[in-house]
Amino acid sequence: MKTSAFAFFLTAVSLGLLSCTGGEQQRLDLSEAVLLVSPQMNASVRETAQTILVEEVSKRTGIPLELGSGWESSTRIALVLAGEDRLFGKAVPTRMDADAPELKKEGYRIFHESDANGNTLWVIGADTRGLLYGIGKFLRTAQLAEGKIALDAGFAFSESPEYPLRGHQFGYRNTANSWDAWTVEQFDQHFREQVLFGANAFENIPFQQKAASPHFKVDPQLMEVELSKICDKYDADYWVWTPAPRDLSVPGAHQEGLEKQRDFYARCPRLNAVFVPGGDPGENHPAELIPYLEDLSKALREFHPEAGVWVSLQGFNKEKISYFFDYLEKNSPDWLRGVVYGPSSPPIALERELLPEKYLHRFYPDITHTVRCHYPVENWDQAFALTLGREPCNPQPQMYTRLFQQDSPHTDGFITYSDGTHDDMNKVVWSQLGFDSTKEPQSIVKEYTRFFFGAEVAEDAARGILALEENWDGPILDNPSIENTLNLWKRLETAHPELGENWRWQQLVMRAYYDAYIKKRLDFEKGLEAEAYAILETAPTLGAEQAMSDALQHLRKAETEPVARELKERVEFYCEKLFQSVGAQTSVEKYQASGAERGAILDFIDYPLNNLWWLEDEFEKVLLLDSEAERLARLDFIRTYEDPGEGSFYDNISSADAKHVTSKTDDAIDFLWENNGINRKRLSTQLFQFTPTLAYSELNPTSDYLIRVSGYGEALLRANGQRLTATKYEKGYEEFKEFPLPKELIPDGKLEISFDKPDEEHLNWRQQSRVTDVWVIKQ
Template sequence: MLPPRHWATVVMAAVSLTAQAASPLDLSAAVVVAPGVKGPEVAAIDMLVDEVRKRTGIAWSQVSVAPDTPARIVITHAVGKPEGYRLTTRLQGQRTVLTIAGNDSRGVLFGIGHLLRTLSMTPGHIALDQPLNLSTSPDQPVRGHQIGYRYKNNTYDAWTLPQFEQQIRDLAVFGANAVQLIAPASDDEPSSPLFPASALETTLGIARLLDKYGLDCDLFYPEMRQDYADPATVTAELAAFEDLVRRFPHLHAVYVPGGDPGHTPPDLLFPLLERQARILRRYHPGAQLWVSGQGFDQAHYEAFYRLLARRPAWLTGVFFGPQSRDPLPRQRARIPRTYPIQFYPDIGHTLHAQFPVPHWDPAFALLEGREPINPRPRDETLIFRYFAGLTAGFVTYSEGVNDDVNKVLWTRLGWNAATPPEETLRDYTRYFLGGAEGDQLAALIPALERNWTGPIKDNSGIAATLQGFQGLKERSGLKDNWRFESLLYRATYDAYAQARVGAEARREAQALDALAQVSARDSRDAMAAATAALAQPDDGETGRLRDQLFDLAGRLYAHVGLQLSVPLYGASGVERGANLDRVDTSLNDRVWLTRRFADIVQLPDEAERQARLAEIVTWRHPVPGSLYDDLGDPGHEPHLVRGKAYGEDPELYDSAIDGIADRTPDDGWRRSWITYAETLYERPIHLRYRHLDPKRHYTLRVTYAGEDYALPMRLTANGGIEIHAALPRPANPATLDFDIPQQATRDGRLDLEWTRPPGLGGSGRGHQVAEAWLIPQP
């Protein structure tokens, strides 16, 4: 419910509104009374009439003078805060009069949006379940979302301008007031095979659509040339910038990231921005210019703060996004209050990202990947509220429609931070999914987020969530609805992943049992039995779920252009949402095992073959008393010090992160090599051991593995004993043994910390540990 400051005094009518609330108000025969509207308000009223007609088949008439009809929707104006509106419902005899009074043209648009997402609309019928009597205005002045018409995107590169207009409408209905367009020249290919028109043509077309609705058109403009110390490079950049910005009908703001993408030091970036600001305002007087410190290292951040301390008048403010080594609270403390800070949150990714899913089961990471369909109502609400007091609005980073629910959640929270996610989801499902199914679907969306909580094998809610969605898929109102199809695809993939995890774990357990019997049988027979166990096929139900995924992926491409496969639908890469291509990824060590068998079987000596097989069976515990961590697998890293709770550190600056490498078990890696623990920037990866035998000597065995990008790591014990100096990873993976001095364990305790070189920028990643054994010596 809106807090009291958002409500006006309830307008009393001749008939009690209590009685009114008992019976929904029938607006099926309403007319829209809108005298003297012009400009963006015309588009807003067209949106109202058109969106009602799409859902009901009823075409409301628009008139200038109120006729004698059972219901009227009156569009008028009020005085109040920018973008705010009042909604009032009155009864005049048997007539219903619903008035939308906007404080400005955007207030009219957002008031209409409020009505649209509140109406109950079914074919041939329009009703208002409760009278609307309220006055409201937004908490945050900027509530925007990024659109990148580019090859990397998982959806938008297949869209036409009518589809972008529908997206603009859908965002405006929930209160979005800005769209940020990525410049046609960025860190991407210049074109996409799916483009229906050129990047420049479409980008300018979207800008004209935003003008039509009176919304802000912003431009994300990374400085991508190689060397801005070269005057010729600067001249070329300024010419390209001018040629682009002069073509826009209107630009409200330009956003230039320091990095991600880009690579220009602040001392070179600021003079360039000053000159670009003059060009920008020549064509768009009053346009804003924002800059970020993304990608900067420690030295560059100090230069950034030093330049901001001079308070350049051409700069509007700073935005905070991914790959920022200084957290937002630190930046707010260092940046002059003259400059507001906007948030640029990544709402589309689940790992290798600004806000990873905490403690995510590796099976989800391997199959569904970095950019899946990812409604996260609990997490996104937590993230928004955690940072809201430091920011003056947001523009979300997004790569398509996989994060559609998250966009709406952020938009509503930007209007009123107290909005419960449940309320937003009810509005979302009522407006986009409609009918009596809305409340059921509003409850099922949080269930998708809960599917990702805890170990996948133990999550009993996954099957129930899929059952809930499948029970609705034959409803006529949901047929060919891409939003429903996307949610059903996620629910199906979760259930498919759970089935695969269980089956592959059982196969591997059978294989290891066969190997464990090697002392009582020939090693070749043991390997043959293990190979047969690993080769068992999936059952029929798992196969049916797989078929459903392929069917839904085809529907989603046809209905919204979502590219869930590279070969089938033209996605730019598997990591860009094309998780259908991961559907057959192994979830156990079958490939690694069979390759090991191929090597072992060549050994001439039976005793040696048995010894090698015994090493496989006792991998985690090579000798009694071994302490093992499969880092990156949340259920098997007992000695990892996690750090702060997610609610206190949603960006995980001060917490351990579970990740996976850009590999799969089908590449011949063990799963334990693919998963890893990492931390950001200077925070160490920390393993803590207690209750050790102070009389024993210990060896640390460690597997350094992860992504190909790796930094040298230094390992110390108990805060001062160096186990090894800064060490580049010798191979990927690399398993190494290190002696632990007995003085480090003489009190029965041991703390191990891995650190990377200090002061670096970029993503903060690059030091990763996949496995660790503390092995007692005889």
């Protein structure tokens, strides 16, 4: 006589296998579960899978899962591969549907089965990778706490990846802001964690010199092989990013590059792909690059017959692009596996369209940088750009979800560009979207916090990560999220001291303090600048020299009477913790970061957030003027720079609080990078757009106006569609172009300003024309 489901339910509850209180979801208690791993698996696969599950569960619960070889226990966790029909004599539940995810490459199924003999949590992988992804889903979903392993009763989930390639670059090199301080064991754990979130590829940057980084704990020539071994252990593809010699036209360069590569190929136990960027760096013409790539593929196949060569068209001009695709069309080479789309490549949709179908198209998205990059932060306040710089802790799950959904459909998958631990959340977002591009960022973040911080704190920590992204949206002084975010993280920091040594926790808490400190400073220092201009207004009475001296003394209160020092101290505290825990180099001087742009946020935490440095330099120039009248006139211009008077308008083009600018910045709140980031130009001069648009609705239709433009190079200005002729046309920084605007062009008081883009494709973007400030001045 069969035991009814209801009878089993009563039995299970009485044995404590299922539990619930009140209206809570029934829970499956796996705290005493026995781990059953199929003996039919390859021995190394079996060892890796059971080791991961046992170790990761033990870390979170203190429970050492015991291995079993039968069904005597009433609760089990069973690991099998699809196609296996029995596990220790018991039939494996199988689905014959061809669309079942666990029957597709890298897919898996995880579900709770209950019967008269107890409860089994099945993890069925289509293959080795699928099994590891199933384990990852369990670890990201289960409630794992001290002495406790639980899951919703009846839990069932299955998926297979939407994109076949899902990876991240981990260059063991000096320019990475943390990895150059890592051991082999740290890389092993980190790669494991990335795999458990869905990654299947890792890309190294070999051929680094031992003396290149003061942080290297392992000779990079040895580490590049160790990373290959780790990839083999977790069945992940091992890629390498290896630019060609800078100039392949130099005699011997071609052969020299090949010999260097061959030696490396011979040393790697696993190597799946070699990516040679066409530019950034490289800059070789495809006429010379293509023969090099073909020879490279021959050498690669000698040691790794299934591996492929990839190339990007980064920095290619129209002639190079045409040459490359004409070659593919005429020759259809089998030695080329695919093309990589990266920053400065042709438009992603066009590249896919031009690429013959036989070749794969890999994405190389930059998820690590905030400015001067592929995906700059949208609507970022300049104060953050100046202080947090290019590589801060940057969890942006919502933004990267949008960008993934926008660009990835043109590709066969991705290996992201990363240069440190600061973008850890972003890597997980991309890996998970690679499985299912419709996943909600909130759910991905919640699994991240549950996995790394525990079920108890997961909800609040997920809200905290999403709040950090909100901190960066728009003008700082208008953003209440910043204080709320800090309060949330401070509560979590106090409530969960056990997470204090977790590096992911450390960098998130640090960011909350950093953001709040910058807001306090910005409010204080903008106020000081406004008060300094009030002092300059008294210059006709005080005298120019005394007014300047008093104004500077007032501005320097930011140094002599600093605000919110307790917030800065917490940032410094966590930066030290991060250096100790994960080698994060947040300062060039203190932690030997490789450069000011490489995560050195401590070096800019007190960067002036007003025009102190510019004013110091301008005042020196004022003192050199011949007469007091000239000095007073110049001071009046300086103090009213952003205040052109009633009925007139001024816009700092790329400021997050610009009133009339209707275009988006070309590169977030970018700024001119010079002198290792110590730029003494006006803050507005450091911001720019190449061809901004502006709109006004409040002009007086009976008045003439003067449009003044500051920037660099050309400014081909149109007013309501008509090109205007300049009466003044200076091209240098902090010089001016002036365009009379007759009232006949604004009969309804409305004005739209635009700029034609000059033909400057031959120039690097840093030398191209841009606009920084625009005035519309009533005459």
